[in-house]
Amino acid sequence: MKFNERKKLETLKAIAETLNQSHDKKDMLQSVLKALIDISHFESGWIFLQNENMELMADEGLPPALSKDDKRPMCGEEDCYCISRFTRGRLTKATTIIECKRLKDAINEGKYETGGLTHHATVPLKTPEKMYGLLNVGASGRTAYIDEELDLLESIALQIGTALKRLEQVEKEEQRGRLLTALSDFVTNLRKERNVHQFGAHAGSDLIQLFDLHYLDMIIQKERFRQGDQTCSHKVTFPFTKGGGRLTAGRRKPFQTIEKEVMQLAVQHIELAYRDLILQDKEKVMARIEERNRLAQDLHDSVSQLLYSIVLTAKAARQLNQDQKLAAPLQDLNELSSQALKEMRTLIAKKKASGLEEGLLTGLTRYAERLQLQAYTESEGSMTIPDHIEETLMRIGQEAIHNVKKHAQTSDVYIALQRTEKGFRLIIKDDGAGFHVNKYKDIHSFGLKGMKERAAVYNGQVCIESQPSRGTTVTVFMPDGGEKI
Secondary structure, eight states, X not given: OOOOHHHHHHHHHHHHHHHHTOOSHHHHHHHHHHHHHHHSSOOEEEEEEESSSEEEEEEESOOHXXXXXXXXXXXXXXXXXXXXHHHTTOOOSOEEESSOHHHHHHHHHTXXXXXXXXXXXXXXXXXXXXEEEEEEXXXXXXXXXXXXXXXXXXXHHHHHHHHHHHHHHHHHHHHHHHHHHHHHHHHHHHHHOOOTTTHHHHHHHHHHHHHTOSEEEEEETTEEEEEEOTTOSEEEEEEOSSTTOEEEEEESSOOOHHHHHHHHHHHHHHHHHHHHHHHHHHHHHHHHHHHHHHHXXXXXXXXXXXXXXXXXXXXXXXXXXXXGGGHHHHHHHHHHHHHHHHHXXXXXXXXXXXXXXXXXXXXXXXXXXXXXXXXXXXXXXXXXXXXXHHHXXXXXXXXXXXXXXXXXXXXXXXXXXXXXXXXXXXXXXXXXXXXXXXXXXXXXXXXXXXXXXXHHHTTOEEEEEEOXXXXXXXXXXXXXXXXXX
């Protein structure tokens, strides 16, 4: 059947108008296929799109042999000539399929009518950049299609491919908008979290919901959250920029490029929010310490000095007094003011961290004794330790001594405090059971982790050395004048 130029232009115009009126992919393909069948001599048609598999997206005028059982013969790719050639990259232009395998099977089965349809023309739906799927059309009694028909089909397929590209771009932008809106809500929830130990679980659960994940494994600064089935066929991994952590997400369907881009943004926000939460916790601790030290200093500079002046005045008045009637009141005044000064000094001392009233080494020794350990101490260099450094060393030292009592299987502990040119070094050592440091370095431990985090607040370092049966040495170095980071 020959197409004249006018008929070809009318057909292309009608198809273009149909394509321009549609905004949904499935509706568009169904409408354009119906229009093609209505205005041409073709009687049947169907369109496959390439998603994860070749999927039937539209059909018109299918004979009973192809529409039976809810179009079951149109599903699947086994032994289908046109789809097989398309997926292997051998079908690049309009052609006549010599014989349709689906129709051949129906004819051989002899149960359903094919309406005289035995062969069909097939043409790839494409743009210069991408292949989208296949358009198949046929008519009863036709075993071949002429060049004019195939040229028309190629022109129509190019129109459809261009429309599919346009809809694909629109869908991507709409999806981008939805994901970015959801990401905004996700970030808002991140910033509301106040508990650092629940942060990973809450962030992970929200991420699973946002991207419909079936598996998530997130390690951020040694905190770990894992959920789901790690055998998912599609996975993506994003590293955190600091701390060596990473996030691995998995699901059964592939990740689109836009999803990977938005997930990368989500990972960056997770890391920033977690670091901010850690800093907020440290700032709260330091604020309490600073306020306590400020109050102690204020009491020392004001009330304590006044009381000391009263003590001196009362003492001088007693010595100069010649009137026996004033002797008893002056004695009372001297005793009361001395007692008040003593209590004020005790109060100021208590404003410092518990255990530091008599100094760092004494405080650690007292702590060891309470744990029924024998402490051997050593001090090198003159010591005037800033309050915040002294308290940090105290807390780390207490944790190390506690570990000696709990794990070392010994009753002796050695405590050394050294003043160096660059700062202060505290060494807690035992000759007990010891352990393999590398074997346990990845095991979650609030004790070891807490020591390192306390030191890191002021840019300090904690080094742990140990071997089985050779004891353990914990060395803490705090730089002099270290500022909170």
